[in-house]
Amino acid sequence: MKRTPMTQRGAEALRAELKRLKSEARPAVIKAIAEARGHGDLSENAEYHAAREQQGFIEGRIREIEAKLSNAEVIDPSTLPNSGRVVFGAFVELEDEEGNRLMYQVVGEDEADIGAGRISITSPIARALVGKSEGDVVDVTAPGGVRSLEIVVVRFE
DSSP, X not given: OOOEEEEHHHHHHHHHHHHHIIIIIHHHHHHHHHHHHTTSOGGGOHHXXXXXXXXXXXXXXXXXXXXXXXXXXXXXXXXXXXXXXXXXXXXXXXXXTTOOEEEEEEEOGGGOBGGGTXXXXXXXXXXXXXXXXXTXXXXXXXXXXXXXXXXXXXXXX
């Protein structure tokens, strides 16, 4: 099976969500199902059906997280040699045509948060950047059109 790259922060976030689902959400929904059963006829009990639906969602998310963690290849960017090339985990400082500076870290799909400066390794920007070096100019096809970005600094923390 294919290994999925993930930073330590991303793996810890998934483990925390898994722990919360198993220790808080799962017991709460089981309690809600038990209470709804006490209200009588299950065929017309909206509370019961809603709780069962929620239980299905929680169990599905638990399975999904467990699968992701079992296939995860946790990469610590601070241990990577700084070759000046963009690879998974790298922090990349970019400059666009207007002179605006952008800072991104290339992370796994589950960790991506553009507002926090983390872009998925599968995003158009990351795909254009991976393998390039400081000083290179890349053209990125974005929904707003093609943007040229210069790689100013590549670092690993």
